[in-house]
Amino acid sequence: MTKLVYQLDGLTCPSCLQKIEGALGQQAGVKTVKALFxxxxxxxxxDPSVxxxxxxxxxxxxxxxxxxxxxSQEA
Structure with a gap:
């Protein structure tokens, strides 16, 4: 497993977080995702093989x- 941390610009509301979490959560190989407002x-x-x-x-x-x-950090 690999842990990734993305620093973003442009998060303006909590619904942005839900949008991002939903889109990434549907990607193959994504085990967990958490957006922090x-x-x-x-x-x-x-899973880096996927x-x-x-x-x-x-x-x-x-x-x-x-x-x-x-x-990125290997877990």
Whole structure:
């Protein structure tokens, strides 16, 4: 498993979090996802044999949000 943390710009309301969590949660290989409004971060745990950080980043940007930074850590 790989843990990813996305730092975002443009989170303006709690419904944004639900939108992001829903879209990422439907992606193959995503085990858990949690969006944090106060820190503008999205944390995800993925199976790297199925998906990767770039796929999730594209999903976030396609929703209209800017990814400022991505950190990854092997779990």
């Amino acid at each position: 106060n820190s503008s971060k999205v944390k995800a745990q993925i 998906t990767n950080a770039d796929v999730l980043k594209k999903t976030i940007t396609d929703l209209g949000y800017t990814v400022v930074n991505v950190r």
